[in-house]
Amino acid sequence: MRQPQTRIVNDETMYCFWNRVDNPGEIWNSENVLMYFLPHLTIQILLIVATTRLMFWILRPLNQPHFVAELLAGFVLNIKVPYLNETIFEELLPTKGLVGFETISYLGIVYYVFVTGLEMNLDSVLRARKKASTIAIVGTLIPMILGCWVYSMIQYTSSEKNEFNTISSYLLWALATSVTSFPVVAHILSDLKILYTGLGRVALTSATINDFINWAMFVLCIPILSSGEMGIMPVILTIVFILLCYFVIRPPLNKILVQKTDENEWDLYQLSYVIIGVIFCAMVTEFIGTHSAVGALVFGLILPRGKFTEMLIEQSDDIGSGYLAPLFFASLGLRSKIDQIVQRGNFIRDIVFLLMIISTKIVSTIVATRFYGMPVRDSMALGMLMNTKGILSLIILNIGFDRELLGQEAFSMMVVSIFIMTIIVAPIINAMYKPRARYEQNKLRTIENLKSDSEIRIMVCVHNARQAIGIVNILEACNGINVSTLRVFAVQLVEMKGRSTALLLAHLEQQPTSLQTEPQPFDQSSDANNYTSNHITNVFEEYASNNANTLVENLLAMSSYSTIHKDIFNLALEKQASLVLLPFHKQNTAEGTLEIFETSYKDLNQNVMYEAPCSVGIFVDRGHHSSLFKTNMSIIMIFIGGPDDREALAIAWRMSKHHRTSLTMVRLLLCGKVAEVDSSANNEGQGLLGAVLDSGKQRELDEEYVGSFRLKAVNNEDTITYAEREVHTSDDIPQVLNELDRGGFDLYILGHGKGRNSLVLSNLLDWADCPELGVIGDMLASNSFGSNSSILVVQQYGFGGVEFKKSCCSRKANSNNDDLESLFPKVE
Missing domain, CATH: 3.40.50.620 (HUPs)
Structure with a gap:
């Protein structure tokens, strides 16, 4: 619309028009995104990530998974502190700015679920044994039944009982209660170092089956819960989409990806197409009425495993798990009104309900494992592991809250219970299976x-x-x-x-x-x-x-x-x-x-x-890979003294009984200065007298064991010989070794040297390039020595391990490499 106006300038009349454009599109009348939402979104992401990293650092000694720290970060930011929230957090996390924050957090959901799909193995589900399948199925059905009963109790005592007392609410609660997160279970087992025990393998297999069942129920139930009878069509379309991806798209896609991976043709630009595929599949399932997480999961399931998966996760995990996923977990913490639960003052009621929610999965797992005769302690540990939650349970709660199927009280209580039941698993199992206490029971x-x-x-x-x-x-x-x-x-x-x-x-x-x-x-x-x-x-x-x-x-x-x-x-x-x-x-x-293959x-x-x-x-392998069934093996065992040498002699003694093995035992007798006692080799407070007594005891044990070997083995076997060499100075050691190496032995068997208490040998060990081989082993493995024989260095258990001073030894070895090489003549 134009409205003409007149103005007189320098006696001349000028006609001016004021133009006004009316556009019905609301987007053109909105605020400038770059001026308000983008700066606030950047600050919010930095705040969430920083708080999450701080929480993870605090919880790290407790072996907690990442999502626990991320959820705790949301709880911390949601705490109502007088003046602090008004001056800081309300400026950084305003309600208006959280809209864009939660929108971006959905990308975190999509990526996290995509990685979960990569980690799931359908073949393991199909090949699962009866025991793991039974535990998984019982651990899903019983918690659903008990979960519905717990929810009815919560609704009966809640002010929201009339508003959210529907079948959809009950089923949604039951689904969230029955979830077991396979990635979280794997993380806890790996951190506690019980992954390769019988308990760890059963727990991991059962968690995989349980997780697969939960995702299948999620696909089938969520559309119906949200739309009623109209949700049947989204379910059918989702099943068609899954079958299309698995049987039509997967074969050619896997062929292309594997071929490009084998030829190392991937770069960051090409990997971005994979992320586009994730977003496209998520968009498809969201459009047909299921949930974007389903499309991301399906796309992760159809991608090839192995080298491609590792490369993809390594390249994209930082941005996905490090920045996007924490936004979703933190947003759930911000949604949870823990302060409202506390202000009601029904602590006993809330604690009882929390214990009931937590115990449903544990009770069901114990019931299932008792049929297989599993010990009570293992049943309890397995039940707690199966009780760990993850992304799926939180997605279900988030859907229920957004679509008004769950009230604020039930939502907050379940989020808190998920946090508690996951955070307590690692410390309790760690206390139940005290590894160090078990070490002490096997000293012999x-x-x-x-x-x-x-x-x-x-x-x-x-x-x-x-x-x-x-x-x-x-x-x-x-x-x-x-x-x-x-x-x-x-x-x-x-x-x-x-x-x-x-x-x-x-x-x-x-x-x-x-x-x-x-x-x-x-x-x-x-x-x-x-x-x-x-x-x-x-x-x-x-x-x-x-x-x-x-x-x-x-x-x-x-x-x-x-x-x-x-x-x-x-x-x-x-x-x-x-x-x-x-x-x-x-x-x-x-x-x-010998060249360094891998420093780690x-x-x-x-x-x-x-x-x-x-x-x-x-074992230092010199490359002699001929079988003993075809070639005789010549072994030399060098004995100085101490428990390690006795253990090495025991192994050599056993090897000598092989019909194609010949053994030569050489005892080095320490004389003069070489035999001086190293008092620092014993515990503090014993002094020189303690060292002398200990050395005397070790010599007594050495004489007894060597005497038994000479009586039973040397005198009765033609393939076993015994010899002695005297060593008066440290320079005599490499000379004796050079002399013995001329025998052309295939294998040296040595003790590391614990308990010898020799001052000269202790000083030589400080200059060793590879202290884990001991003094003699380090000399024999040196390229300057020129030996072609393999070496086996033995350390006996029961006398304490060797504490290596890596920085000191490595510095000394490198700075004095020429001195070490001068001990041995070059062998052409």
């Missing part, structure tokens, strides 16, 4: 204390097939006694990066558990991890097939290398192993020298030696 689990006809249990830890092939020679040599059984637990060590739960479950399904009577074959997949697992498994199975008195069980430990030694401890305890064999962190090259292996070996629950052996 050594090879030395086993009878000659007793079954020997050896746990072998390997990272790749080459290490497995080399270490099989040690097992073959230990298998020389036909009257006793050798039980081998072959553990593949896999580093877990990011959220590799799908790969984790796939491996666990292939391990023999209480649900399986024999090892299952590995799934023949094209990815590198499965290929390596197949190769390692085949190596040990072939070895077992050629030995009538040998039993092999293939296992897997997947964790970060900084904590994987705890998994090794728990497996060794569960399997009652007497010896743990570990590969050296250096690998033999074509030139015959060294720290892992030292962590195991520090507090292992049984004896430990570190």
Whole structure:
């Protein structure tokens, strides 16, 4: 509309028009997004993420999953503090600005559920045994029935009983009560280092089945609960969409993705198309009337597992799990009016209802496990693990609150119960299964204390097939006694990066558990991890097939290398192993020298030696992979003294009974200054007299054991010889070793050196490049020494582990490398 106006300027008349445009579109009359909503959204995201990181740091000693810290952050920001909320939080989290905040948080839901789909393994659900399936089904149905009863009690005593007393409200509450979160259970088990126990494997399998059932019920029930009879059509369309994705889209999509992954053609720009696919599938299911989370879950389920999944999660997990997902969990905390529950003053009523909500899942799991004779402690622990909640239960509550199927009181009470029942699981189970207390019960689990006809249990830890092939020679040599059984637990060590739960479950399904009577074959997949697992498994199975008195069980430990030694401890305890064999962190090259293969292996070996629950052996493989059935093996055992050397002699003694093995035992006699006692090797307060007494006791034990060996073995076996060498100075040690190495032995067996109490040897150990091998082992493994023999270094359990001063030793070794090399002449 135009309204003409006249103005006179410099005696001239000018006509001006004022233009006004009326547009019925409301978007054009809204506020400037860049001026208000975007700055507030940025501040809100930073506030939520910072608070979440702080809560996670506080809860980290309790082994809590991330979503607990994220939910707690919402509770903390929602606390009504006088003056503080009015001046700070109401400025940072205004009601008007939370609209955009919650909109962005839905992207967090979509991504989080997508990753959950990547972590779920449908094959494990289809192959599940009767025990896990029964626990999962009973753990779903009984909590639903009990949940409806608890909700009726809450409604009966609530002021909202007439408004939300509907069938949809009851069913929605029952669904939220029956949920078990598989990713959260996996996280707790992994952090507590009980993932590879019988309890851990049953819990993980049952949680996977329970999670799958819950998602299926979510797809079928939510549209009907929201729309009544009109919700049948969304259910049908959703089922059609799922079938279309799985049978039509999945085969060609997987072929393309696997091919591009094998050829390493992915970059960040191309990975963005995957995220677009997630959003598109979420949009489709939202459009047909189900929920956007269903589309994200389906897209995650149809993508290929293995290398592609790991790469995708590693590249996108920071933005998804680090920034978007916390927004959703925190928004639920902000929605929960905990202060209103507290102000009513019905503490006893609320506590009773919270206990009833928490106990439904635990009671149902105990009922199911009692039919299988599971101990009460394991049943309680399994019930608490199955009681952990996650993203699905919170999505259900969020839908019920948004669509006015649940009231504020019931919503807040359930969110609080989910928080409580998840946060208490890890501390209680950790207290129930005190690992350190269990270590103290097995101080005599050594090879030395086993009878000659007793079954020997050896746990072998390997990272790749080459290490497995080399270490099989040690097992073959230990298998020389036909009257006793050798039980081998072959553990593949896999580093877990990011959220590799799908790969984790796939491996666990292939391990023999209480649900399986024999090892299952590995799934023949094209990815590198499965290929390596197949190769390692085949190596040990072939070895077992050629030995009538040998039993092999293939296992897997997947964790970060900084904590994987705890998994090794728990497996060794569960399997009652007497010896743990570990590969050296250096690998033999074509030139015959040892080069560092993986530095993290060294720290892992030292962590195991520090507090292992049984004896430990570190194997330095020089690449002699010929089988003992085809070639004789010549072994030399160097004995100085102490418990480690006695354990090494016990192993060599057992190997000497193999019909294709010859053993030479050389005892180094310390004389003069070399025999001086190191008083600092004992506990403080004992002084020099304590060191002398301890040395005398060790010498007495050494003489007794060596005397028994000479009487029973040397005098009765033609393939066993005994010799002695005197050592007067530290310079005599490398000279004696050079002389012995001319014998061309295939394997050295040594003790690490704990309990020798020799001042000279203790000083030499401070300069060692690889202190985990001890003084003699470090010399023999040096490239300057020039030996072609493999080395087995043994540490006996029961006398305390070795505490390695990594920074000091490494600095000294590097700065004095020339001095160390000067001890040995170069071998051409």
